[in-house]
Amino acid sequence: MTAPAIPIQMESLTTxxxxxxxxxxxxxxxxxxxAQVGMSILGFLMILAxxxxxxxxxxxxKPLRDVKRRAAPCIHLxxxxxxxxxxxxxxxxxxxxxxxxxxxxxxxSLQIGVATVTFAIVIGVMLGAVAGYVxxxxxxxTMRIMDVLLAFPSxxxxxxxxxxxxxxxxxxxxAIAFVSIPVYARIVRASVLQVKEQDFVSASRALGxxxxxxxxxxxxxxxxxxxxxxATLGIASAILDAAALxxxxxxxxxxxxxxxxxxxxxxxxxxxxxxxxxxxxxxIMLTVLAFNLLGDGLRDALxxxxxxx
Amino acid sequence: xxxxAPCTGASGHETNFVAFSINMSQFLIRRLILLLPVLFGxxxxxxxxxxxxxxxxxxxxxxxxxxAVQCAAYREREGxxxxxxxxxxxYLGDIAKGNFGExxxxxxxxxxxILERLPMTxxxxxxxxxxxxxxxxxxxxxxxxxxxxxxxVGTMIGANVGVSMPVFWLGLVLAYVxxxxxxxxxxxxxxxxxxxxxxxxxxxxxxxxxxxLSGLFGVMVTFASNSVIFNSIITGNFQVLRDALWxxxxxxxxxxxxxxxxxARMTRSSLLEVFGLDYIRTARAKGLREREVIFxxxxxxxxxPIVTVVGLSVGGLMSGAVLTETVFSLPGVGTQLVSxxxxxDYAVVQAxxxxxxxxxxxVNLIVDLSYVFLDPRIRMQ
Numbered sequence: 001m002t003a004p005a006i007p008i009q010m011e012s013l014t015t016x017x018x019x020x021x022x023x024x025x026x027x028x029x030x031x032x033x034x035a036q037v038g039m040s041i042l043g044f045l046m047i048l049a050x051x052x053x054x055x056x057x058x059x060x061x062k063p064l065r066d067v068k069r070r071a072a073p074c075i076h077l078x079x080x081x082x083x084x085x086x087x088x089x090x091x092x093x094x095x096x097x098x099x100x101x102x103x104x105x106x107x108x109s110l111q112i113g114v115a116t117v118t119f120a121i122v123i124g125v126m127l128g129a130v131a132g133y134v135x136x137x138x139x140x141x142t143m144r145i146m147d148v149l150l151a152f153p154s155x156x157x158x159x160x161x162x163x164x165x166x167x168x169x170x171x172x173x174x175a176i177a178f179v180s181i182p183v184y185a186r187i188v189r190a191s192v193l194q195v196k197e198q199d200f201v202s203a204s205r206a207l208g209x210x211x212x213x214x215x216x217x218x219x220x221x222x223x224x225x226x227x228x229x230x231a232t233l234g235i236a237s238a239i240l241d242a243a244a245l246x247x248x249x250x251x252x253x254x255x256x257x258x259x260x261x262x263x264x265x266x267x268x269x270x271x272x273x274x275x276x277x278x279x280x281x282x283x284i285m286l287t288v289l290a291f292n293l294l295g296d297g298l299r300d301a302l303x304x305x306x307x308x309x
Numbered sequence: 310x311x312x313x314a315p316c317t318g319a320s321g322h323e324t325n326f327v328a329f330s331i332n333m334s335q336f337l338i339r340r341l342i343l344l345l346p347v348l349f350g351x352x353x354x355x356x357x358x359x360x361x362x363x364x365x366x367x368x369x370x371x372x373x374x375x376x377a378v379q380c381a382a383y384r385e386r387e388g389x390x391x392x393x394x395x396x397x398x399x400y401l402g403d404i405a406k407g408n409f410g411e412x413x414x415x416x417x418x419x420x421x422x423i424l425e426r427l428p429m430t431x432x433x434x435x436x437x438x439x440x441x442x443x444x445x446x447x448x449x450x451x452x453x454x455x456x457x458x459x460x461x462v463g464t465m466i467g468a469n470v471g472v473s474m475p476v477f478w479l480g481l482v483l484a485y486v487x488x489x490x491x492x493x494x495x496x497x498x499x500x501x502x503x504x505x506x507x508x509x510x511x512x513x514x515x516x517x518x519x520x521x522l523s524g525l526f527g528v529m530v531t532f533a534s535n536s537v538i539f540n541s542i543i544t545g546n547f548q549v550l551r552d553a554l555w556x557x558x559x560x561x562x563x564x565x566x567x568x569x570x571x572x573a574r575m576t577r578s579s580l581l582e583v584f585g586l587d588y589i590r591t592a593r594a595k596g597l598r599e600r601e602v603i604f605x606x607x608x609x610x611x612x613x614p615i616v617t618v619v620g621l622s623v624g625g626l627m628s629g630a631v632l633t634e635t636v637f638s639l640p641g642v643g644t645q646l647v648s649x650x651x652x653x654d655y656a657v658v659q660a661x662x663x664x665x666x667x668x669x670x671x672v673n674l675i676v677d678l679s680y681v682f683l684d685p686r687i688r689m690q
Contacts, residue, residue: 034469160659243475250651292473293469
């Protein structure tokens with residue numbers, strides 16, 4: 001009557017390691033091919049940004065002496081005379097070393113992306129949380145305002161806001177951040193609505209937790225996944241938009257080493273000095289690509305249900 | 310006509326058509342009502358933008374040297390002394406009449422500038438949309454069919470790179486490659502301008518000898534005249550049409566690349582999702598050709614998210630067109646908008662913002678309406 005004993009393989013049991021959800025997420029992230037590429041590029045850019053003063057061969061702002069304007073790259077290994085100083089990316093229209101400006105530009109671009117998205121998240125989270133938690137008219141009015149802001153093409157609304165505030169990097173960043181707020185407000189509001197009627201929130205309320213406490217300890221952790229993913233992708237689009245505004249002359253002012261501005265300043269030289277246009281553009285593209293790939297990887301790693309086919 | 314069996318004849322079709330028309334009208338009315346608050350919001354935002362100008366709007370408009378008397382006269386003339394709600398209602402009335410104010414820089418009605426500039430931007434936007442949708446769907450379908458092959462991986466890498474490229478940079482690179490590197494070859498494409506030098510097209514009013522050009526008719530004729538593509542098709546001037554299309558290739562490719570990448574990714578993922586469903590397996594099991602399975606069965610259900618993405622990309626396309634015009638020296642909204650901002654010509658900025666937002670909203674309304682045709686279940690709801 002007794003069933004035959006099934007031999008238990010102890011080795012296989014001992015190999016099962018209990019991992020926290022965070023560890024599982026990180027494992028999925030580090031195994032994700034897109035995320036690997038994104039993180040590698042981003043790591044490289046962060047090294048450039050942090051060690052810019054050590055890595056940049058020249059000052060990014062001060063014009064150099066004894067160099068020709070818009071000179072092509074000079075690399076000794078590729079046949080450039082040994083008596084001439086090396087300029088790997090050539091010289092720009094104001095006699096500055098392009099490589100140094102691009103290295104310093106990485107600093108600015110990463111700062112732009114992170115600063116605008118942080119600002120948008122802070123305001124968006126507050127608006128979305130209050131709208132979702134309070135409900136009623138507050139919710140209706142807040143979300144209709146967000147809908148209206150989303151009805152504008154984002155870059156054009158940024159341009160219109162810059163028109164009001166006046167051209168300049170800070171104003172451009174404020175405009176881009178302002179335009180990004182509705183996305184985060186929507187995400188947080190959806191999470192609040194999902195969570196606020198659940199038993200654990202009611203229990204917390206019954207135990208006397210304040211609305212702010214409930215929001216911070218129960219609601220926001222539930223919204224964290226979509227916010228992180230959106231923030232990563234948001235940094236990419238913020239960098240692109242900031243570059244676009246600078247390109248149009250509405251963002252960073254000369255001689256700031258901002259990639260979009262560098263492109264805008266040299267746009268008319270594209271036919272006689274293409275490197276001045278090509279290289280800053282590649283820098284923008286790589287940075288945006290890194291954040292996009294990381295965002296895709298994060299989305300798959302944080303919530304495998306969202307994984308795209 | 311057919312008392313026993315279910316009607317399948319002409320009357321049945323008529324009944325279906327009438328039911329569909331009623332459903333469609335209800336759906337349209339409901340969507341238009343839902344649109345009202347958004348339209349109100351858009352006009353309010355553009356109105357508010359001009360009212361929160363730093364400092365006195367009088368100095369912003371008339372310049373720093375304006376005297377107190379000039380300012381008082383200006384405020385009275387523009388109604389700036391009235392309460393804000395009255396100013397807003399007046400602003401709505403003006404917009405409804407097509408009165409967008411006067412350009413400070415050009416000293417002429419903003420409507421005239423819109424009629425001159427907008428057709429160019431719309432030509433680039435529509436061209437880019439056609440390019441991105443055609444090639445985006447095509448690449449997405451190929452990628453989905455050849456899933457996990459080098460073709461799929463290559464297309465998706467290309468899509469990821471494409472979506473990360475600054476549109477103005479791509480425009481400059483394309484201009485360099487096609488105008489300089491390929492100079493002297495049949496692939497040479499002009500890097501700037503709308504038409505080659507020496508090629509012009511007369512306005513429609515001149516061609517058709519139209520005398521009375523006032524009111525809405527006049528606005529429409531001027532708008533159509535300034536669209537070189539439309540004008541040349543209507544007048545059968547195919548030399549101009551060919552030249553205009555030739556000049557549009559590079560801007561459209563530059564503007565359309567980002568949406569193309571997004572559409573390709575969406576088509577692929579949407580199709581792959583549908584490929585896994587039972588009815589596709591049934592279609593294959595009953596011996597349908599793969600082409601029929603993909604385009605007749607799978608594509609119909611995969612189309613909804615693709616159409617949504619196409620609609621949403623219109624905003625990006627218009628922004629891209631604005632950016633690209635500066636690269637290709639095209640006389641559209643973009644170049645005018647930038648110069649208006651730099652010269653603090655707020656009436657122009659305000660008008661272009663509102664027009665582009667309205668176009669964006671209406672395109673998305675059309676996308677919403679297209680759902681009814683694409684998915685009959687939406688009609689029932």
